Amino acid sequence: MKTAIFKGKGNVVVEERPKPVIKAQTDAVVRVVLACVCGSDLWFYRGIANHPEGPVGHEFIGVVEEVGAQVKAVKKGDFVIAPFAYSDGTCANCKAGFQTACVHGGFFGQGTEGDGGQAEFVRVPYADGTLFTVPSTNVSDGTLASLLTLTDVMGTGYHAAVSAAVKAGDTVAVVGDGAVGLSGVLSAKMLGAERIIVLGSKHEDRHKLAREWGATTTIDVRGDATVKAVMDATDGIGVDAVLECVGSDEANKTAFAIARPGAIVGRVGLPHDVHIDALGTFYRNIGMRGGPAPVRAYMQKLLDAVVRGTINPGKVFDLRTDLDHIAEAYAAMDERRAIKSLVKVSEI
Amino acid sequence: MKTAIFKGKGNVVVEERPKPVIKAQTDAVVRVVLACVCGSDLWFYRGIANHPEGPVGHEFIGVVEEVGAQVKAVKKGDFVIAPFAYSDGTCANCKAGFQTACVHGGFFGQGTEGDGGQAEFVRVPYADGTLFTVPSTNVSDGTLASLLTLTDVMGTGYHAAVSAAVKAGDTVAVVGDGAVGLSGVLSAKMLGAERIIVLGSKHEDRHKLAREWGATTTIDVRGDATVKAVMDATDGIGVDAVLECVGSDEANKTAFAIARPGAIVGRVGLPHDVHIDALGTFYRNIGMRGGPAPVRAYMQKLLDAVVRGTINPGKVFDLRTDLDHIAEAYAAMDERRAIKSLVKVSEI
Numbered sequence: 001m002k003t004a005i006f007k008g009k010g011n012v013v014v015e016e017r018p019k020p021v022i023k024a025q026t027d028a029v030v031r032v033v034l035a036c037v038c039g040s041d042l043w044f045y046r047g048i049a050n051h052p053e054g055p056v057g058h059e060f061i062g063v064v065e066e067v068g069a070q071v072k073a074v075k076k077g078d079f080v081i082a083p084f085a086y087s088d089g090t091c092a093n094c095k096a097g098f099q100t101a102c103v104h105g106g107f108f109g110q111g112t113e114g115d116g117g118q119a120e121f122v123r124v125p126y127a128d129g130t131l132f133t134v135p136s137t138n139v140s141d142g143t144l145a146s147l148l149t150l151t152d153v154m155g156t157g158y159h160a161a162v163s164a165a166v167k168a169g170d171t172v173a174v175v176g177d178g179a180v181g182l183s184g185v186l187s188a189k190m191l192g193a194e195r196i197i198v199l200g201s202k203h204e205d206r207h208k209l210a211r212e213w214g215a216t217t218t219i220d221v222r223g224d225a226t227v228k229a230v231m232d233a234t235d236g237i238g239v240d241a242v243l244e245c246v247g248s249d250e251a252n253k254t255a256f257a258i259a260r261p262g263a264i265v266g267r268v269g270l271p272h273d274v275h276i277d278a279l280g281t282f283y284r285n286i287g288m289r290g291g292p293a294p295v296r297a298y299m300q301k302l303l304d305a306v307v308r309g310t311i312n313p314g315k316v317f318d319l320r321t322d323l324d325h326i327a328e329a330y331a332a333m334d335e336r337r338a339i340k341s342l343v344k345v346s347e348i
Numbered sequence: 349m350k351t352a353i354f355k356g357k358g359n360v361v362v363e364e365r366p367k368p369v370i371k372a373q374t375d376a377v378v379r380v381v382l383a384c385v386c387g388s389d390l391w392f393y394r395g396i397a398n399h400p401e402g403p404v405g406h407e408f409i410g411v412v413e414e415v416g417a418q419v420k421a422v423k424k425g426d427f428v429i430a431p432f433a434y435s436d437g438t439c440a441n442c443k444a445g446f447q448t449a450c451v452h453g454g455f456f457g458q459g460t461e462g463d464g465g466q467a468e469f470v471r472v473p474y475a476d477g478t479l480f481t482v483p484s485t486n487v488s489d490g491t492l493a494s495l496l497t498l499t500d501v502m503g504t505g506y507h508a509a510v511s512a513a514v515k516a517g518d519t520v521a522v523v524g525d526g527a528v529g530l531s532g533v534l535s536a537k538m539l540g541a542e543r544i545i546v547l548g549s550k551h552e553d554r555h556k557l558a559r560e561w562g563a564t565t566t567i568d569v570r571g572d573a574t575v576k577a578v579m580d581a582t583d584g585i586g587v588d589a590v591l592e593c594v595g596s597d598e599a600n601k602t603a604f605a606i607a608r609p610g611a612i613v614g615r616v617g618l619p620h621d622v623h624i625d626a627l628g629t630f631y632r633n634i635g636m637r638g639g640p641a642p643v644r645a646y647m648q649k650l651l652d653a654v655v656r657g658t659i660n661p662g663k664v665f666d667l668r669t670d671l672d673h674i675a676e677a678y679a680a681m682d683e684r685r686a687i688k689s690l691v692k693v694s695e696i
Contacts, residue, residue, distance in 0.1 A: 092585045093609050098633055101609030163635070237440045252626070261441050261449030264637065271626040278600070278622035282615060285446055285639030287511070289612065291630045
């Protein structure tokens with residue numbers, strides 16, 4: 001089969017590798033229909049984070065090709081969404097809705113043969129706990145793209161909003177206007193936010209989508225000027241909830257600085273050299289929650305919203321290509337020519 | 349009037365100073381009935397935190413002696429509880445229930461003449477927003493002591509439990525078995541915790557009160573052994589909620605280590621050189637909330653519980669003295685001979 005292989009900084013190629021097979025009787029093998037490139041893939045692509053040479057990609061939807069003898073919840077031919085993390089679905093953490101902390105869990109696309117989502121086939125451990133079956137395959141390309149976002153980006157934005165305890169009527173700030181930040185805007189709107197302030201870049205296309213999804217203000221300055229702008233917009237008090245969708249120290253500092261006393265910073269940006277001010281946050285009663293999003297826990301709710309047409313998170317994809325052109329999918333995001341790249345692998 | 353004066357490390361004396369007067373028309377002057385010594389007072393008493401020489405003490409209940417022309421909610425003769433922080437009661441932060449972040453607020457006992465609670469009289473700024481009137485003065489000494497705890501320690505323990513989002517059926521860990529930690533046990537029980545694990549010292553009197561108030565397990569080891577003991581007690585998963593009632597780096601490390609994925613550490617111990625692991629907490633989806641407790645927000649609920657007899661937080665006082673013997677009140681707590689010292693100043 002064809003699979004995307006990370007070869008080192010700035011170098012992702014397509015190679016032929018053996019099609020994965022069932023190893024444990026709780027496994028499934030999924031034929032990938034759509035995959036995509038994650039903002040977090042850029043960390044290794046840019047040489048900032050370590051990643052072994054090998055298969056990559058952790059976002060995919062597809063059709064079940066084969067299941068192990070112990071798999072009960074999905075069967076050959078089912079159309080499924082795979083969260084970016086696999087999980088047994090039965091441990092205490094899964095039952096509590098934190099499947100990314102599953103005691104038997106792990107992440108796709110870590111460099112092991114057959115575990116990359118940017119490929120024709122993927123071996124899925126703990127298929128019963130991991131895969132989510134979509135009832136109908138009779139959906140538009142737009143809906144398919146939206147279902148693809150439930151594997152990670154939309155569920156991650158939603159986790160930021162849930163973690164930040166966004167509630168009806170809130171003034172919410174979203175730090176970051178990448179695909180996750182934009183999904184955060186959509187999520188904050190779903191949870192009833194009245195004002196949504198997006199702190200991001202100067203990319204007008206991102207601002208446009210942010211406004212379409214519910215942003216009321218977009219701020220493209222940085223550092224202290226950003227904090228001042230948000231404070232000016234909130235009578236000097238700060239916002240009711242903050243979604244931190246970047247992961248840099250600067251983004252986190254801004255996030256904590258603009259939170260009003262009692263507010264929570266919902267973190268979904270993987271922290272890179274982040275320092276949290278234990279005393280400053282304490283004096284102001286600022287909270288933080290979040291981490292790797294348990295997107296599996298949000299799938300039913302978000303699927304329902306996609307099917308009803310309430311949300312259309314697939315609009316975050318502004319570049320579409322196929323597996324043979326995966327290198328361009330990475331390059332366009334790296335060069336900020338694309339918000340997020342969709343990779344078509346096969347027909348349903 | 350007599351007032352306790354901090355003179356430097358290990359030295360608190362009683363001196364005569366002018367009785368405070370109304371300065372702003374929103375002030376009240378309160379005649380103190382009961383005061384006490386806070387665990388946080390030990391920080392300056394021990395020379396660990398800076399404090400100017402001057403009046404100290406921020407926990408007191410008493411009778412209104414005089415009010416400014418603009419004071420509406422309390423009048424001369426009212427029996428009142430004063431939170432450790434004064435607040436206007438009208439700003440956005442007060443309205444949101446975070447009175448310790450009041451835009452006009454501040455703390456008692458900061459060394460300014462007339463602002464110390466360990467004294468015969470105190471000037472109370474923003475009396476309408478700050479003071480809480482107790483309907484009846486016909487109460488026992490035990491109830492009076494319990495009402496005194498609403499000024500800080502009980503409200504602070506309750507804030508830890510609320511911040512940690514303790515809910516019915518939870519397994520809760522309380523880090524620290526000082527007066528705040530014990531109040532945290534009582535608070536966790538109020539919120540429905542099923543199992544309460546107290547991590548503290550080897551003081552049997554503290555363990556006894558903890559068990560009386562709902563603790564199901566007391567652990568008196570430290571560091572990694574503590575973490576292991578809690579993990580062993582929770583099938584390796586961790587607890588549903590953690591109340592951090594100490595403030596040291598070690599206590600915080602333990603608190604974050606024993607929290608299960610998705611749990612929140614409710615912090616009320618003032619952080620001293622605390623390092624929060626931004627990445628480790630992220631990977632495990634551990635949250636934190638808390639800070640200086642907005643005890644004013646909890647006063648009605650806790651008063652009701654005291655009056656009904658549901659809680660008896662005044663039992664935390666195991667030393668009783670008077671203002672003339674304030675030095676002993678400090679020394680006994682410093683030497684851990686007392687959990688918390690009550691100081692009788694005048695009759696109701």
